Amino acid sequence: MLNSVKAGEQTPTDAPTRAGENTAPQAEPDGSARDGAEPSLTADAQASPEPSLQADAKASPEPEADAEASAEPEPELEADAAASLEDGGVRARGGAEAPDGRRRRLTAEDRRKQLVGIGLMMLRTQPIHELSIDAVAAEAGISRGLLFHYFPTKRDFYVEVMSAAGRRLLRVTKPDPDLPPDEQLRQMLLSFVAFVTRRRDSYISFVRGAAGGDNFVVEVYATTRAGLTNRVLTLLGTPDATAPASPIRLTVHAWLAYVEDLTIEWSGLPEPDRPTTPDELVTHFIAALTALRAL
8 A cells, every 4th residue: 555654664753863852842832841841731721711720729739839939038029020030040931041041941939930020010000900910921921821820819919919019128128237226217218219219100009009998908018018117116216116006106107108108209200300319308207207206
């Protein structure tokens, strides 16, 4: 027969591999390997609706990776997410880049960090509740279903993005502990003004999200404000003023709201039109706090 294979001939599937030929699985469009890359979701995730994916994700979690991602701070997110979303080879789209230039699949922890970084980048221009899960997944080069493998629900993802934003604010405004308390307070305020000025749209989204009444955003925002309040109380020599009804605590909490609002308004002005320099603005803040404490 014309279609039969002659004895001794090799079929295409039996052809030997040439020396040095790469036989590794080819990458799929979402950046994962065809064989072995995030196997539990390569087929089912795209075909199944979100509820079933949530059930699958809950049934087979990755406890070690999730625990590490939630317990450890995320210094790589401090880098400007809009620039490249790179840290240790983690890129916005697809997998990570190995030293030899080839793409390798991301670990669960790296993928979570990548997705949170994309969320932080998008938070610059929109409140958290308007963040598109589809857009985040597309930017990462993965399917929507695969995102829900790492964050079982949309709320889980939003909470992690907002928590990362709050941790970043606390981290970048942390003063040098070797400085005297009054200088630490000034350094903290200068860092806050610089942070809001540099990331004004993102910060406003953070504040508006809390003002919008979303419970998880309100909780993260309150935790972040409490962290700043406790820091100021420590610098004022009153670290034990932890009772909600403590007069000094209420004063500092309200003063921080004033600092925040004035900084947002000041940073929104064209630089030549700003009535004060950052240093003068901080001097005003400290004078306001001193006056409030004297009441």
